[in-house]
Amino acid sequence: MQSTADAFEDLRKDFPVLNRRVRDNKKLVYFDNAATTQKPNQVIDAISDFYQNHNSNIHRAVHALAEESTEAFENTRDMVAKFLNIEDSREIIFVRGTTEGINLVAYAWGRDNVKEGDIIVTTEYEHHSNIVPWQLLTQEKKAQLKYIDIDDNGELMLDQLDDYLSTGKVKLVTFSHMSNVLGTISPVEKIISKCKNAGVKVLIDAAQSVPHMKVNLNEIGCDFFVFSGHKMLGPTGVGVLWAKKEILEKMSPFLGGGDMIREVHKYETTWNDLPYKFEAGTPNIADVIGFAKAIEYLEKIGMDNIRNHELELTKYALEEMKKIPGLTLYGTKEPEKRGGVISFNFNDVHPHDVGTIIDKDGVAIRSGHHCAQVLMEKLNVAATNRASFYIYNTKEEIDVLITALQNVAKVFKL
Amino acid sequence: MSGDPIYTEMIIEYSRNPSNFGKIDNAHIHQHDANPLCGDTIDLYLNIDDNKISEVKFDGHGCAICMACCSVLTEMIKGKTLDDVKKFDKDELLSELGLEHLVKTSPVRIKCALLSLKSLKFGIYSYFVDKMNDSESAGNLNEEAANLY
Ligand SMILES: Cc1ncc(COP(=O)(O)O)c(C=O)c1O
Numbered sequence: 001m002q003s004t005a006d007a008f009e010d011l012r013k014d015f016p017v018l019n020r021r022v023r024d025n026k027k028l029v030y031f032d033n034a035a036t037t038q039k040p041n042q043v044i045d046a047i048s049d050f051y052q053n054h055n056s057n058i059h060r061a062v063h064a065l066a067e068e069s070t071e072a073f074e075n076t077r078d079m080v081a082k083f084l085n086i087e088d089s090r091e092i093i094f095v096r097g098t099t100e101g102i103n104l105v106a107y108a109w110g111r112d113n114v115k116e117g118d119i120i121v122t123t124e125y126e127h128h129s130n131i132v133p134w135q136l137l138t139q140e141k142k143a144q145l146k147y148i149d150i151d152d153n154g155e156l157m158l159d160q161l162d163d164y165l166s167t168g169k170v171k172l173v174t175f176s177h178m179s180n181v182l183g184t185i186s187p188v189e190k191i192i193s194k195c196k197n198a199g200v201k202v203l204i205d206a207a208q209s210v211p212h213m214k215v216n217l218n219e220i221g222c223d224f225f226v227f228s229g230h231k232m233l234g235p236t237g238v239g240v241l242w243a244k245k246e247i248l249e250k251m252s253p254f255l256g257g258g259d260m261i262r263e264v265h266k267y268e269t270t271w272n273d274l275p276y277k278f279e280a281g282t283p284n285i286a287d288v289i290g291f292a293k294a295i296e297y298l299e300k301i302g303m304d305n306i307r308n309h310e311l312e313l314t315k316y317a318l319e320e321m322k323k324i325p326g327l328t329l330y331g332t333k334e335p336e337k338r339g340g341v342i343s344f345n346f347n348d349v350h351p352h353d354v355g356t357i358i359d360k361d362g363v364a365i366r367s368g369h370h371c372a373q374v375l376m377e378k379l380n381v382a383a384t385n386r387a388s389f390y391i392y393n394t395k396e397e398i399d400v401l402i403t404a405l406q407n408v409a410k411v412f413k414l
Numbered sequence: 415m416s417g418d419p420i421y422t423e424m425i426i427e428y429s430r431n432p433s434n435f436g437k438i439d440n441a442h443i444h445q446h447d448a449n450p451l452c453g454d455t456i457d458l459y460l461n462i463d464d465n466k467i468s469e470v471k472f473d474g475h476g477c478a479i480c481m482a483c484c485s486v487l488t489e490m491i492k493g494k495t496l497d498d499v500k501k502f503d504k505d506e507l508l509s510e511l512g513l514e515h516l517v518k519t520s521p522v523r524i525k526c527a528l529l530s531l532k533s534l535k536f537g538i539y540s541y542f543v544d545k546m547n548d549s550e551s552a553g554n555l556n557e558e559a560a561n562l563y
Binding site: 349350351353357368369373376382383413 | 421476
């Protein structure tokens with residue numbers, strides 16, 4: 001029997017890029033998974049197979065290729081629905097990514113449902129994609145945008161949500177399931193039960209959660225749910241928006257054009273059924289089909305195993321990093337409350353310098369504001385370093401990171 | 415040069431103890447700029463007397479490269495005439511710190527190195543156009559700044 005760690009180690013052979021040497025012939029240690037993950041051969045091959053053997057537009061023609069590609073495309077929709085435990089796959093809308101999904105909701109739902117004086121609630125640890133669309137909407141509608149602040153532990157201060165809800169003006173609460181900087185896992189159940197009691201809609205930005213843990217949308221009880229395929233082994237340019245059918249049916253369309261229509265006359269149009277009403281134009285067919293392989297791959301490993309593997313890595317990394325003098329770790333100290341994302345600063349060394357120096361040892365982390373400048377302001381830093389893990393990462397790689405960080409100390413004479 | 419091609423003694427030293435670090439109240443030129451990639455921000459302050467840079471300071475948050483380049487740039491331009499400074503070229507700045515190689519090796523880090531020069535060129539351009547009503551002297555410094563990297 002293979003140990004679990006060995007089983008995960010074994011996956012690495014499916015990811016060609018992990019064999020790469022970078023810089024001075026150093027083994028690549030890829031710790032920038034929160035930005036995007038690497039792709040296994042299964043995904044890469046499915047995309048070239050599509051272009052080599054099946055390429056055709058979908059939903060339009062009756063020829064053989066069109067039938068094949070339409071079927072593969074729609075199969076992916078069914079797989080996504082099953083993956084999230086959704087009964088009706090017509091509730092799955094393919095978009096370009098989380099950003100487009102949130103903008104779709106802000107535009108198509110927000111414009112019809114948010115009025116002057118209404119409140120939209122977001123949090124201090126959101127990605128810019130869950131802030132800027134709501135700024136645009138609230139400015140246009142003369143509505144208000146409010147933030148749930150975070151405490152010193154990097155957790156949401158939920159009594160603020162109570163205060164906002166008690167005004168009776170809140171239309172939507174929108175938050176990330178897991179922070180892309182602190183790794184904090186939001187208390188989804190608590191937030192949703194508060195919102196349900198107040199009759200308020202909820203959007204979950206699941207860009208950092210769906211790739212790393214089991215999510216049962218049938219149980220969560222939110223109204224909108226958005227994530228990106230490229231952060232879970234899939235190709236770039238594929239994302240998913242899920243919303244309840246009753247909401248989607250009442251919503252105005254987002255983009256107008258081909259595929260989203262039932263009948264077009266000179267001055268009026270009727271909309272197509274779900275999900276096509278929200279999928280105007282030729283979609284990203286090849287990448288959606290590739291995304292199916294990513295889901296298949298993750299399901300084979302099992303989402304609970306993935307969560308455990310990352311928890312192990314995170315615990316180990318936190319322990320080892322705590323030993324480095326001058327290293328500041330952000331976010332909660334309890335590994336169970338966070339995902340495999342570790343943000344840190346190293347003395348007064350700017351994250352950009354840390355990133356450049358450890359890159360020489362082949363270690364790829366992210367240095368910057370992580371599209372979360374509101375959070376950076378709160379933490380009172382311009383930027384942080386962020387190491388983020390995925391299924392193919394190992395404890396040995398964390399050791400490489402630790403050694404590389406010691407090298408930073410040497411260069412900067414810390 | 416032996417050792418690290420970027421993190422030389424000089425750069426580390428400047429990042430720890432930047433020159434001309436601070437603020438000038440009511441400066442003749444105050445230019446703010448940011449690097450959207452990494453969140454670095456700088457504010458550059460200049461006083462002009464007799465067409466010469468009589469005083470110069472900067473403050474902000476940035477990486478070692480950014481801080482070192484700001485330091486060296488401010489040292490190099492102090493006391494120079496605006497005409498000289500207008501002609502100031504990026505190679506002059508980069509070679510002072512041995513960073514010419516960044517142009518080729520690091521399209522990302524070159525932005526850190528040249529943020530200061532970009533601000534300087536924009537600042538002088540605005541000074542001529544807005545304060546002196548002299549767009550002829552301003553020339554195309556704004557385009558030069560925009561095309562620096
Ligand atoms: C929490 C969170 N939300 C949204 C996004 C945006 O995702 P995308 O760039 O795929 O639209 C990201 C990824 O960068 C993220 O981490």
